[in-house]
Amino acid sequence: MEEALLDILAGLRAGEAGGDGTDAAADAVWLDKLVRRHNRAAHDGTRRVAKRRLLPFYLHVRADEPERWAAWNISAAEDTALVRLLQAKPRRTASGVATITVLTKPWPCSGRCVFCPSDIRMPKSYLADEPACQRAERCWFDPYLQVAARLRTLTDMGHVTDKVELIVLGGTWSDYPEPYQRWFVGELFRALNASDEERTAEAEARQGRYERAGVSRERDERAAATAEVQARIDGGALSYNEAWSLVYGEGARDAAAAGSGQNAATAGLREPDAAGRAEAEVPEVEPGAADPAAVAFPDTSWDDIAALHAANESAPKRVVGLVVETRPDLVTAASCRTLRALGCTKVQIGIQSLDDRILAANGRAITAARIGEALGLLRLFGFKSHVHFMVNLLGADPAGDVADYRRLVTEAAFLPDEVKLYPCCLVASSALTDHFADGSWRPYTEDELIGVLAADVRATPPYTRISRMIRDISATDILVGNKKTNLRQLVEAHLSAGGTPMAEIRQREISVDGADVGALTLETIAYATAVSEERFLQWVTPTGKIAGFLRLSLPTTAAVEALGVADAGSTEAAPGAAAADGCAQAPAFPARGEAMIREVHVYGKVAALGETGEGTQHLGLGRQLVEEACAQAAAAGYAAVNVISAVGTRAYYRRLDFKDAGLYQKRSLA
Structure with a gap:
């Protein structure tokens, strides 16, 4: 293993591989050839060198064998390049x-x-x-x-x-x-x-x-x-x-x-x-x-x-x-308080459809109206919403699915922050097997499915992220339906062939690429929901890539007052309301005239806490987003801004003048 590692280091020093991420595909091919060359040299058919073991071996020597590490004479720049080259699945x-x-x-x-x-x-x-x-x-x-x-x-x-x-x-x-x-x-x-x-x-x-x-x-x-x-x-x-x-x-x-x-x-x-x-x-x-x-x-x-x-x-x-x-039917003011007391910041919610007829046919026991109420509650409490939406359900057809999704991303009652967009598939343990057997349900053809999903991507606004298009269900568990793990690539290829621009966040995020911070522009997209005006603040590159964003929610007076009345009259227990972090002494949801920052996210490779990494993290982009959000909230007449901070980000927001306020942190705009 050491011999292979030293050969890799020599290749980096000779410029045979970059190790700087500029041509990751070429570097991966070069590394694969080197590993195979070492294994062929063994002449016994064994794979003595495995790519997945190289980095753990290197990190072990660096941490636990100082003499061996010193003998390799690796500079800080070479260390960075070597780790980058050996790193598996950088998108993680x-x-x-x-x-x-x-x-x-x-x-x-x-x-x-x-x-x-x-x-x-x-x-x-x-x-x-x-x-x-x-x-x-x-x-x-x-x-x-x-x-x-x-x-x-x-x-x-x-x-x-x-x-x-x-x-x-x-x-x-x-x-x-x-x-x-x-x-x-x-x-x-x-x-x-x-x-x-x-x-x-x-x-x-x-x-x-x-x-x-x-x-x-x-x-x-x-x-x-x-x-x-x-x-x-x-x-x-x-x-x-x-x-x-x-x-x-x-x-x-x-x-x-x-x-x-x-x-x-x-x-x-x-x-x-x-x-x-x-x-x-x-x-x-x-x-x-x-x-x-x-x-x-x-x-x-x-x-x-x-x-x-x-x-x-x-x-x-x-x-x-x-x-x-x-599920939407279990989202209540009391459950939202409990989730906040646990430290929750985002809720995945199974919606599947907004067509009441299809919801009933599929045993959902929920209506589109209740789904809208649930999403409104999550928004008022500051949560990010990540909805699950399915096409090809029992009783659905391609045209209806396209219209259903368009409703999800355009009607004020819904407008989720993220979407998992799944095709329905048949597994042996589901009741859907009976409907397949009697012919009342069939899977879409591949062309039908790609057509529906492509139309959905086209309809998705720039403040929404489509996180997935398949579930990690093994092909051996799927009786009928899509088994292609690269379904998203097929959809994107279909859209690219038609020259369709894709506005949703995942297509625009800078991912493992860097960004010229000086070339970034701060833009704001405003849109109205049933309970608030939303402001999506984004750092974008000249080509439209997104390097970071913030979700600012400006709740309407009517929505906050309605929540207060409903909560006051509720007989539900509110576990977590007396947690020792002070939430018993503060409102469980924002008061009238207070805004909410629901998310701040800066993209790029993870930088260690307090350090500047390779991407855009720890360069002040998040702070500038927060300052702009506070300025916009003040201009809109709000007296304070709350933030649904995660536990590990509380110290960061304190440095930005936010004070602990029960389930949230708050900054006065007075």
Whole structure:
């Protein structure tokens, strides 16, 4: 390995590879040829040099073998070039942060969507072969272990992990009991607050506890243990919730809801209950084999959450975003307060359609009007909205899908910040299989699908980002429907061939490219929603690329007053309202006459905290965006600006004269 690494270094010094990112494709080809040359030289068919091991080896020597490192005589510039050349998947941190996706444990869902997968090993709507699901299962769905494992992988790939966006997947977050929510989020922060040494030691200790408890992490073993139950789900004999009760036991639900400290359920399948929900032929399961998280967890109070948040403000790994996903019908003022107390900054929300007829046909039990209310609530509370939208649902057609999406991105009640634009596909465990069998649903042809998605991209405004066009569902799990992982590329090629400019954010962000800061222009796009006037402030290059942006919300007086009346009359509990960070002494939502900064984002490669990186981070672009937003809010007559700051960005906003104000931070404009 050392010989190959020194050859790479020699190539950099000789100018054979740039290592400066200007021609990443050519550098990748050069590196691949060098690696293959070293492996051929072994003459025994072995691959002694692997690209994915080169960077971890180099980083290990640099950190732990000072004499060997000194002998290589590597300058700071060569070190930077070498890391850049060996780094895997640079887009992982191209948005300016390191993203860590974690999964909650399997849990019943109150939804009944006909297209939704039902894998009993996973939370509802997720399948065991999806990458994030595989990682979670191997970590026993333990949030601490998932963070520890992902940090280690990202570091080995050469990514800076000082600033972390946490994405919590698992179907419907709001269906999980509050004690579990507090524990799960608390463990995420606990893992990031620890030093590398502490995190490694704790991960090893937890792994030992799970193994001693007999809880399986082996995917094949868990698949075999649940195979017969899964077959009954696939065949339509059991719903996910019924199967969950058989596999994990109702006692798990009661324990978690009561906050008794039990993180999951009994290990085996239950005996048939009095209602006859389980038949006598229900298979046995080896103790522990099907249980994803049978080790008890300690109760995590709101005071504990506040303390973990405070520690993260100065931790080596700071949370700059916390994302959860839920359904529109579960978005209320009380749930928004709870999410803020947990530190949440963005909400993924499953919308799927705005056509009430299609929503009903697909078992959504929701209306477009309620979706609009949910998006309005999220906006007033300062959250970024990331909606899931599906084409080719039961009862849909291409023309209707195009019109439906256009409504999403043009009507004032909706206008999301981000969109996951998925084509519906058929998996064995969904109720949609019956409709495919009787001919009432068919997948779009490839031409139809690309045509719909291309029209949707054309309609997307410049303040909205289309984050995805497919889900990470394995092609082996898809019975019919799109199986092409490069669907987005096909759509973009279709648009490019027609000469169509694409305005949505993902197409314009500078990604891993740099930008001439002196050539950037600050522009503002204003648009009206049902509850506010929005200002999208963006730094753009002469070619229209985006280097950073800010979302400023100017709520209408009527919307804020309506929220106050509705909240005052609500009988819902508001967990989190008494958290120790002072939110009991401050309004849970902005007062009348106060603006809200909902997001500040500067693109470019991640720069370490307090350092200037290769891209546009830490060059003052964010500060200028904030100052301009405050000036615009003052000019519009607002007395103060709130910011929905992530826990790890609180110190940054304090330096910009924002004061802690309960669930938010606030700056007076007087």
